[in-house]
Amino acid sequence: MSNYTAPVRDMLFVMNELAGLDAVGTLPGYEEASADLAEAILEEAGRFAGEVIAPLNVIGDREGSRLIDGKVVPPTGFADAYRQFVDGGWGAVASEIDHGGQGLPQLLAKPVTEMWNSANLSFALCPMLTQGALEALEHHGSDELKAVYLSKLATGEWTGTMNLTEPQAGSDLAAVRTKAVPEGDHYRISGNKIFITWGEHDMTDNIVHLVLARLPDAPEGVKGISLFVVPKYLVNADGSLGLRNDVQCVSLEHKMGIHGSPTAVLAFGEKDGAIGYLVGEPNRGLEYMFTMMNHARLGVGLEGVAISERAYQQARDYARDRVQGKAIGQRAAGAIIKHPDVRRMLMLMKSQTEAMRALAYVTAAYMDQAARHPDPVQRAYYQARVDLLTPVVKGWSTETAQEVTSLGVQVHGGMGFIEETGAAQHMRDARIITIYEGTTGIQANDLLGRKTVREEGKTLQALIEEIRADVARVAELEGEAFRQIAAGLEEALRVLEATASHLIATAANDMPLAFSGAVPYLMQLGIVCGGWQMARAACIAKARLDAGDDVAFHQAKIVSAQFYATHVLPRAQAHAHAALHGGQATLALDESAF
Amino acid sequence: MSNYTAPVRDMLFVMNELAGLDAVGTLPGYEEASADLAEAILEEAGRFAGEVIAPLNVIGDREGSRLIDGKVVPPTGFADAYRQFVDGGWGAVASEIDHGGQGLPQLLAKPVTEMWNSANLSFALCPMLTQGALEALEHHGSDELKAVYLSKLATGEWTGTMNLTEPQAGSDLAAVRTKAVPEGDHYRISGNKIFITWGEHDMTDNIVHLVLARLPDAPEGVKGISLFVVPKYLVNADGSLGLRNDVQCVSLEHKMGIHGSPTAVLAFGEKDGAIGYLVGEPNRGLEYMFTMMNHARLGVGLEGVAISERAYQQARDYARDRVQGKAIGQRAAGAIIKHPDVRRMLMLMKSQTEAMRALAYVTAAYMDQAARHPDPVQRAYYQARVDLLTPVVKGWSTETAQEVTSLGVQVHGGMGFIEETGAAQHMRDARIITIYEGTTGIQANDLLGRKTVREEGKTLQALIEEIRADVARVAELEGEAFRQIAAGLEEALRVLEATASHLIATAANDMPLAFSGAVPYLMQLGIVCGGWQMARAACIAKARLDAGDDVAFHQAKIVSAQFYATHVLPRAQAHAHAALHGGQATLALDESAF
Incomplete structure (x- = not known):
């Protein structure tokens, strides 16, 4: 069985340094969203997630919800935990204040949501769906319907x-x-x-x-x-x-x-x-449903972050505790974390989880800017970013969570396959997230069709320029890590531009050919955006290190970014190759020849 | 629930055209191993696998084996099927004739084993372990022990x-x-x-x-x-x-x-x-155990092939039957196989399964040559190949099976997550194969340490030269498919050589650094060897096509190889990048910083 400790330090780093919590705090109505408030909320939510919800995760898996005489009986402890959840005001974190909610910005609500999902994905789905229903009514319901339902949903009472x-x-x-x-x-x-x-x-x-x-x-x-x-x-x-x-x-x-x-x-x-x-x-109805679905898609992407974090914590703890064999280059038997390949697996889990979290939170901040920025031009700019990145956060993070949770099993060796250990549950739980709220294929079609081809890559191009400017800053820093990060991203951006141009041009003549490259394109964009955030984190960490601030934490950020640049970023090129050159072979086979 | 139809046509193609069944048939004691005999055995085994063993797969998953009063009760139907298995002589396929076995070459035994594994992995494990015990006794047991146990194990009676x-x-x-x-x-x-x-x-x-x-x-x-x-x-x-x-x-x-x-x-x-x-x-004891473990490792690699084939068949059948939505470029709603991304997923499953099967059977043929070739120099040559490729077939095929079985779930969409559909079982069953008989990390250490560094890449270099000669033949053929296949492999070989040289040189100074790249190196080698076999298949298919022979089958072989070259082979470069440049970041983090 595994514990969950909310990664508050990491979350705050992303919120403050990468996603611009201070800027969000200048938006109308979000003036109270300070770094101090964020820390206080995250500490409190982390305690509730770790102490109340997380211990029910295994129980939920074993007992399941059961249908008895037409009534559904949730697993032991769920109803009580849910009551505590509502009483503690956690159901109302992101709801509007005038319906009884706390009206926090998405940048603050999303990390809290990540915690519920890490602690217990099955449990967290209940408030997530409630939030979706709430939004649909908020945006499209009549005053009569709002009066009856909104505050009940906003608090989680219903x-x-x-x-x-x-x-x-x-x-x-x-x-x-x-x-x-x-x-x-x-x-x-x-x-x-x-x-x-x-x-x-x-x-x-x-x-x-x-x-x-x-x-x-x-x-x-x-x-x-x-x-x-x-x-x-x-x-x-x-x-x-x-x-x-x-x-x-x-x-x-x-x-x-x-x-x-x-x-x-x-x-x-x-x-x-x-x-x-x-x-x-x-x-x-479909239009209304999509309002709420887009938001839910970002939420499911966050589930990918959350379950990856949980799987990582469990694998890391096991790798530190489990003594077995003499690792290469070691003189005595020790914990398996000393084996180079176990470290490689843990770094894959850690660095990708960090990259996914960063992109999800940054997108949440864009949502806040899109909703509240006083300048309509800026609102439109941020909304376009949100529209572009929502299918990426959903598709890429959930696909990556498949790898991360499977690595979690692998780090455990044979014990990972034994259900009592709990590692397998994360992998089994994670398997739905690439499917619900729109499969990865559906996300990719949305990204390529509505968000890229339709506007001829305009929002994407602006994003690439912004990444390029950030990469130029990294390239100025000294040391092998920064050299690798900058070189990797420069090449990845060049190929990303080529891929997008190719798919836009292809779509004009041959839609199926272009869309056969949609998922590789989505994965490529996700990997590059993740690398971008890791590069930004490394840059900031370097400045903090130079100031002598929290050395271990900031050194780790640079190592994590370097690892991502050398192990993960090159995969973007492989996806690009499939999108650029693989369409013909994808479509060539007669259906009867499968 | 899914059916299983043994892919006899595909198996025979690999055995005859790629693995050299005719050459194996010239080895002493294997004179009867003709293409006709192979076809007869495969047809018969395929019937037994499809009709008797496969229907028990779901039952085994649902009921499980149960421990009741110290006795283990296998799932309903298993004991009866096992009796039929032994009575039909299937337990004895690869056993020596003088112990009551049929004495077939590995190249014939392995495809039969693949069928048992596709039909029902849980069931097939029982004869697999029996074979392991048999081999240990055959090679190392006293005459007294052999007299008591060998024939009972060879037939599967015990x-x-x-x-x-x-x-x-x-x-x-x-x-x-x-x-x-x-x-x-x-x-x-x-x-x-x-x-x-x-x-x-x-x-x-x-x-x-x-x-x-x-x-x-x-x-x-x-x-x-x-x-x-x-x-x-x-x-x-x-x-x-x-x-x-x-x-x-x-x-x-x-x-x-x-x-x-x-x-x-x-x-x-x-x-x-x-x-x-x-x-x-x-x-x-350990030395003896390794004799049998090496063979078992090839067997587990074959499990990767087998379960991928089963997952592919199920996903393909579903994609043909399931009508839903209007695919891009289509005028009416149709089966989901018409969606470009569903085709992409099916092609990933199909082409990688074919590549894995080809390499596994080719390695089985090398085993036969290593065991029976009259020239000791040739025996040593083939044994070195077997030694090099065994960890690759085990590690790469089982890792790839994770992707293929997960894609099988994805093709099913929401239904893939529902256990009744059966797609999830293949993924759950497959999760153990990267772990038992030595994890992928252990395979990779064996490949890099004993099979590459220790002999300074000698066997690998000979293999690369052979692949290069085959690629030169592909490069002479006309058409985009052959151009893509040849170009992809040429570049992949260049990078593979660089990776091996780098790791060999690194190992001389810094073992942990070198071995942090062991798994990426294994995956790289597996992907390249798979691409090599696909290229050989495409070459042969071209010749058959030119002769007007079985057009649909041979065209599909070329498409499959082209798809592999454009979608899968580029991943080898990503693995290479990690092995070449990613070691420092893998090892840099302090254990406390995880």
């Missing part, structure tokens, strides 16, 4: 769900068949939804389902989908709970991981039709 | 186990503590062994445990370990079974995968001491 997928539809929402028939001020909803995370449980009095469905006269395809609120219990005019709505959990999925989180099949309207309320205008 | 690991020892066999005290013509063995695959079961009348233990006067460390036979039931002079020996299964591990295969903790000598018989000379 939880929320997102109901998109149907058995026949998968990622293709055009195929949604759930029906909504108008009846007075509400609608009667009927249909089946699958893969509904925390779709049913007894941890709160009510659950607020957000459901995609079709009105009787709706057009075919994605333009005929509307969004509805369907509460588990109807809410009376005085705010008290009324009748049980006609929505039932008919089964739970038996999954590879995140056993603690119930993944429900929900049946709406098996009796008279579930009562639902239209959110916003008819037939705009 | 099964065998390998008992190396102890709780405190892991991969470090110097720490073995199990004791062997002489008593007349036998020894009394006492101690605990863990991770014993098929260490207890009731599928056969007897189990033959091969056990590493120390004699009372044995020197410390690995030079004081002896090898013993410890049967579950003692064998009377007339060959009938006698008393139950003092070896008990005290528990089974709860593992991430291969649930069907019982992984036992065995207690030897809890009462009077288990009766055991010395194999060969005292204190040479």
Whole structure:
């Protein structure tokens, strides 16, 4: 079994030095977001994550959520921990103040969210989905709906769900068949939804389902989908709970991981039709869902950071404790961390986790700037960055988490394969994150199509120029580490530009050919952006070191960046090669020849 | 649930065209190993694997082997299938004829073994371990021991186990503590062994445990370990079974995968001491174990091929059947195989599986040549090849299988995470193969230390020259595919030479620095050798195509090689970069800074 200690020092370094917490603190409404407040919140959240939520992670895996007589029973301890979570105000961290939230900037909320995910991914999914439902209502709900639901969701007193997928539809929402028939001020909803995370449980009095469905006269395809609120219990005019709505959990999925989180099949309207309320205008449901999905995608990218951190901590602790054999170059038997290859694996885990965290937090700060910057030109600039980087943070971080959690098992040797050790759970849990909220392929299509080709690489080019300027600063520093970092990034940027130009040009003539390189392009961009953040960190660490500040911490930052530049960054070139030269072979084979 | 259809056409192509079955058929004692015999055996084995063993794969995963009152109960159907396996003569395929085996060359036995592993890895482990025990006794046992045990193991009538690991020892066999005290013509063995695959079961009348233990006067460390036979039931002079020996299964591990295969903790000598018989000379146990382990390592590499093939078949079938969404460049919704990124994933699975299979079979043919070639110079030449490539086939194929089985899940989208689909099982099962029979790190140390540095790269250099000559042939062929394949390999070979030279030179001065690049070097060599075999396949396919022979099959071979050259081969450069330039950063961090 493993412990979790929130990496507060590392988080604060990224927030303060890389993501510009001070700049975020100058934005209207975020004036209180100081480094001191950040530290205080992170320390407190870290304690709660480590002491209350983390110990339930293994229990959740073993017991799973169970469906008993139509009711979902979460694993032992989850309901109590959730109550503490809400009572402690943790459900409200990022919610707007006027709905009872704390109104913190994303740059402060995201590190806290990372902690919940590290501590217990299954548990953390519940507030994550609640946040998604909250946002959809905040942005698109009527005042009446807001009055009934917002503050309950903002505090976490009620939880929320997102109901998109149907058995026949998968990622293709055009195929949604759930029906909504108008009846007075509400609608009667009927249909089946699958893969509904925390779709049913007894941890709160009510659950607020957000459901995609079709009105009787709706057009075919994605333009005929509307969004509805369907509460588990109807809410009376005085705010008290009324009748049980006609929505039932008919089964739970038996999954590879995140056993603690119930993944429900929900049946709406098996009796008279579930009562639902239209959110916003008819037939705009998909658009509304995407508002919230984009934010959720960044959240899932953060899950990649979080579970990588957890796997790293466990592998590191094991490698320090486990005495076995005489490592090459050592005179006596010692802990396996002395073996060069164990160090290599731990460095791969550590450096990539740091790179992912940095890019995720930097993107969170861009979100804050995009939302609150007084200058609309700046807001647009930052929004474009967020749009470009969201699929990268989601796709690259979740794919990288597959490697990191698998390395966590490998560091444990045979013990890693034994479930009691806990290393395997992180790998099993992580396996869903490249899939839900849009697979890596879907992220890559979004990145290449909407975020690159459509605007002919404009936002990307600006980003590349900014990275290039940062690399020039690194190149001025003395020492082998900085030489390797600068040289690696210069070459990687050159090839990234070439790849983007090639794919943009190809897309004009042959869309399938261009999009066969979408995932390699996404991975390339993610690796380069990660290297960029590592280079910035090394630069800052050098300045701190020169000032004699926290020597061990800042030296480690430089080593980590150097390792990333020599072990990880070269992979960007391999991805580029596939994107530049591999399309023909990808598409050449006749389907029958597979 | 998934089916398995043995890829007989592909296997025969590799055996005949790449691995030189005709040449193996000229070796003394292998005269009957013709292409026709190979096809007949593969068809028959494929039927048995597909119809009898494969359907038990899911059952094994769900039920697991269970320990009930000290007895291990395998999953439903396993015992019956094992009886059919033995009755059908499948246990005896590679065993020597004079022990009741069929005496087939490795080049014929290995494809059959691949089928068992594809069909059901948990099941296949039982004959695999039996084969290991058989080989140890064949090479090192006294005539008395051979008379009692060989034919029973050769037919599979009894099964065998390998008992190396102890709780405190892991991969470090110097720490073995199990004791062997002489008593007349036998020894009394006492101690605990863990991770014993098929260490207890009731599928056969007897189990033959091969056990590493120390004699009372044995020197410390690995030079004081002896090898013993410890049967579950003692064998009377007339060959009938006698008393139950003092070896008990005290528990089974709860593992991430291969649930069907019982992984036992065995207690030897809890009462009077288990009766055991010395194999060969005292204190040479480790040496004997390595004889059999090297062979077993190739076998585990083959497991990587096998489970990749199974995952590929399942993903391909799903991608053809699952209709969802309109792919880029398509006018209507269709099967997901039409999405460019799904094709990319399937091509990654297909081309890497083909590359791994080719290298494994070619190495098997080298084994046959090393064993039977009439010219001792040639035998030595081939043995050096086997020695060099065994850690590569083991390390590279098992690491690649992690990627391939994970891609198998990804192709399924959300359904891949649901256990009922079966895709997740392949990934969970595969997770052990980079660990057992020596982790990838251990393989890489063997490759770099004993097989490269010690002989200053002699065998490697000869291999590179042979590859270079083959590449020159590819370079003469016309067309973009051949241009890409030749260019990719030329560059990869140049960098491979540079990497090996660098590591050899580094090892002379700084062993930890050199060995921090061992795994990247292993992966690089594996990827290049795989690319070499793909290039050879493409060359031969071109000649067949020119002759108008089986057009679809041979065209697919060229596409697969082209895909590998553009998507996979560039990764070798990334590994090279880490091996050439990444050592300093790997070792720089203070242990306390992790």
